[in-house]
Amino acid sequence: MTTGRALCQTAEAQLAAAGVASAAGDAQVLFWHVLRQVTGQALPRHALREHLAADVAPAVAQAYAVAIAARAGRQPVSQITGRRAFWKHDFRVTADTLDPRPETELLVEAALGESFDSVLDMGTGTGAILISILSERPGIRGVATDLSPAALEVAQGNAHMIGVAAEFISSDWFSEINERFALIVSNPPYIALDEMSGLAPEVRDWEPRMALTDEGDGLAAYRAICAGAPDHLKPGGRLMVEIGPTQAHDVSDLMRGAGLTDPTVLKDLDGRDRVVWGRNPVTKGA
Ligand SMILES: C[S@@+](CC[C@H](N)C(=O)[O-])C[C@H]1O[C@@H](n2cnc3c(N)ncnc32)[C@H](O)[C@@H]1O
Incomplete structure (x- = not known):
């Protein structure tokens, strides 16, 4: 098993290598998005801390890999999450x-x-x-x-x-x-x-x-x-x-x-x- 933090760090490196300027922030936003999507819960942002420290469920890790691959292909975060404030x-x-x-x-x-x-x-x-x-x-x-x-x-x-x-x-x-x-x-x-x-x-x-x-x-x-x-x-x-x-x-x-x-x-x-x-x-x- 891998913690959320370890997954996010690997994702950040992947995004930076793909030329994404906001690699660290995007890695976290997409982790938060995937957690909400997979669990179907309206997870508040502050709950991220807990999820970063915990082991990640395989379904979350899988969905996160898909989201990070899309972002590394330079798809905008808003199109991946489907939302913009x-x-x-x-x-x-x-x-x-x-x-x-x-x-x-x-x-x-x-x-x-x-x-x-x-x-x-x-x-x-x-x-x-x-x-x-x-x-x-x-x-x-x-x-x-x-x-x-x-x-x-x-x-x-x-x-x-x-x-x-x-x-x-x-x-x-x-x-x-x-x-x-x-x-x-x-x-x-x-x-x-x-x-x-x-x-x-x-x-x-x-x-x-x-x-x-x-x-x-x-x-x-x-x-x-x-x-x-x-x-x-x-x-x-x-x-x-x-x-x-x-x-x-x-x-x-x-x-x-x-x-x-x-x-x-x-x-x-x-x-x-x-x-x-x-x-x-x-x-x-x-
Ligand atoms: C720069 S986007 C602005 C979208 C939105 N108003 C915003 O500010 O986020 C321009 C919009 O104009 C639309 N558009 C392009 N040509 C048009 C036309 N000839 N008549 C009407 N809308 C057009 C596009 O489909 C697009 O949705």
Whole structure:
């Protein structure tokens, strides 16, 4: 028999050899995940201490070897555990959805700083943005779109699991949207094609390609979203989008070009440009 600690140490070395930067942390998180999965118990994290000191059951050791092999193949932890914490909830994550990033919480925070009675989230993925907003503003009309039917299914499941009511629509940006909203939010694919090869394997090889890149200059989604926003925003309504750190200028120009006023850039916790928002003139969309 082997203790949990010995297993984790071997796994850490295996992950480090595979180039995983967070080898020690990932080895422990995956051990905790496997313990919960195999025992079927909602094991609190502090109970790990006890399990690290104890001998490991063969079923746990076997499942752990599978999880570590997947991580050594650079599959993201969230896809192996099927979960990612975002804002105040745990979201189901699959190979069909982008792993929600902590920096995207800025979009949620900025949205919640405003008053609005309806919100559209375009390219919803796991639904993390819309569901987080709606969980803080019960009773508001919320609609989410995606071009990926598999992602929409995951988002719908997350809304159900978290207890939020929303409508989920398969749509190529605004193609199936026939109403106006007080707020439109989006974290669209914004990685340029020539940046794809420089991404970490966890992202480049495992996350859905259509969630990452427009196969062009990284601005195609913003062109479509900004162009369509004035016809889908109420008078004075806002468009808020997440951007890559070098895109603030281009996206602000696209907003201005579409007739949205006063584009404003917000920085994330690392001081990088992360969100741009603009407003529909009060005379438009009445
Ligand atoms: C960067 S991911 C964002 C996912 C999620 N909103 C988040 O922040 O975690 C972009 C999403 O846009 C979707 N998408 C890509 N092209 C689209 C299109 N033409 N129309 C609607 N959604 C699209 C992708 O399927 C993906 O779910």
